[in-house]
Amino acid sequence: MQRKIYNELLAWKNADSNKPLMVLGVRQAGKTYIINEFCQKEFTNYAYVNLLENENIVKLYEKSIPSSDKYLELKALLNLNLDAEDTVLFIDEIQESERIIAELKYFCEQHNKVKIICAGSLLGIKLRRSHFSFPVGKVKMITLYPMDFEEFLIACGESILLDVIKDSFNNNKNISLELHTKALHLYNDYLITGGMPEVVKNFIDNNRDYVKCDSTILSNIVESYLNDMNKYVKSNVEALKISRTYQSLPSQLSNNSAKFQYAKISKNAKAREYESAIDWLISSNMVLEAKAVKKPSIPLEGFVDINSFKLYLSDIGILNSILKIQPVDIINDRLSLYKGVIAENYVACELKAHGHNLYYWKSDNTAEIDFLILTDEGIIPIEVKAGNNTKSKSLAIYMEKYKPKYAIRISTKEFGYNHETKIKSIPLYATFLL
Numbered sequence: 001m002q003r004k005i006y007n008e009l010l011a012w013k014n015a016d017s018n019k020p021l022m023v024l025g026v027r028q029a030g031k032t033y034i035i036n037e038f039c040q041k042e043f044t045n046y047a048y049v050n051l052l053e054n055e056n057i058v059k060l061y062e063k064s065i066p067s068s069d070k071y072l073e074l075k076a077l078l079n080l081n082l083d084a085e086d087t088v089l090f091i092d093e094i095q096e097s098e099r100i101i102a103e104l105k106y107f108c109e110q111h112n113k114v115k116i117i118c119a120g121s122l123l124g125i126k127l128r129r130s131h132f133s134f135p136v137g138k139v140k141m142i143t144l145y146p147m148d149f150e151e152f153l154i155a156c157g158e159s160i161l162l163d164v165i166k167d168s169f170n171n172n173k174n175i176s177l178e179l180h181t182k183a184l185h186l187y188n189d190y191l192i193t194g195g196m197p198e199v200v201k202n203f204i205d206n207n208r209d210y211v212k213c214d215s216t217i218l219s220n221i222v223e224s225y226l227n228d229m230n231k232y233v234k235s236n237v238e239a240l241k242i243s244r245t246y247q248s249l250p251s252q253l254s255n256n257s258a259k260f261q262y263a264k265i266s267k268n269a270k271a272r273e274y275e276s277a278i279d280w281l282i283s284s285n286m287v288l289e290a291k292a293v294k295k296p297s298i299p300l301e302g303f304v305d306i307n308s309f310k311l312y313l314s315d316i317g318i319l320n321s322i323l324k325i326q327p328v329d330i331i332n333d334r335l336s337l338y339k340g341v342i343a344e345n346y347v348a349c350e351l352k353a354h355g356h357n358l359y360y361w362k363s364d365n366t367a368e369i370d371f372l373i374l375t376d377e378g379i380i381p382i383e384v385k386a387g388n389n390t391k392s393k394s395l396a397i398y399m400e401k402y403k404p405k406y407a408i409r410i411s412t413k414e415f416g417y418n419h420e421t422k423i424k425s426i427p428l429y430a431t432f433l434l
Helices: 005-014 031-042 055-060 067-078 098-110 123-128 149-155 159-171 177-193 197-205 216-228 236-253 271-283 316-322 327-331 337-353 393-402 428-433
Strands: 021-024 045-050 087-092 115-119 140-143 287-293 304-313 358-362 368-375 378-384 407-411 416-418 423-427
Touching (some): 031 115, 123 271, 177 316, 177 423, 216 316, 236 337, 337 358, 378 393, 393 407
Parallel strands (some): 021 115, 045 087, 287 358
Antiparallel strands (some): 368 378
């Protein structure tokens, strides 16, 4: 399936700087698949190493010998001249060797014509908890997120509809009612499947028939996530706290406090007891953090309220799987309160996948703006509505107080712009264009 990160991989290959490339991302997002496809298509010579399956290379880098000797032995083990033109080495599950991660500095400085890509499960956690120094400035890092809605449409063969959506967005014009309805139906499909490639492929292979789809794929992914929580932890107690925190997220998202509540984990939970667990989940890319800002000014990070934040699930399909939501519940609009929760989590995933750090604003009283994004036109507030009821007291308060150039309202309504209120209307299915 087509992934937009492929263009970033190409840019890395063609760049003057030959820093090793490290691809981060949540488990099952498709890192191995897309890197393998890229290496096979774009290079003449390609070696793949999975450190979970190749202990010889792990043991090699544990030896107390010079890096130059390790490099020669590595080429011999691979039976590949890494210095040859148009050659690439893909090291998968690199988190299994902290020494190889540290050795990336040597590759960058002494063999800067060698192309190396590395990836791994829970790699973000391993980097934060490594006992060896990370080669800062010597490695290029990018993140692969689950498939966004645009990639989902491409996978579904809806490229023409995609072109129409882009044209309507760019020219701020209405889309036909028929295509608007079709796009909303596909948005509902995406809420059910989410962006995990295996789930999307299963949906397409079964002609988009939910009855025929394997409903266990998502639940198995969630189970693998829970199993992962025993890896790279300081103790069994920390693993338990990580699990409890993760499983509290659906209820966290439905509360009205506009921030993460430790009491949702357990009655007497305290922030200091769960900081490590939350850091683990963020580092694993299993959750996305949105920071509250006291004042929407540049730089947003400078006005963050360190005591207020939200956590979203990194994939909307996983959220719905944890909530045990059935396809018929989404199709027949039977979600009540959680309809808004799901729409907000969906928008968080889309914004994050397109390079936006997640921020939101809340007043001292009850007003709250779901997201703030920094653009060339300043800080733009975003309000998310799951349906077509777009009245919002909070947005009116924000507009009056801070007077942004315009605001964005995401809902089931069509494209449009109100010159009086300065609110740009964007359908939920077009969020990826922000």
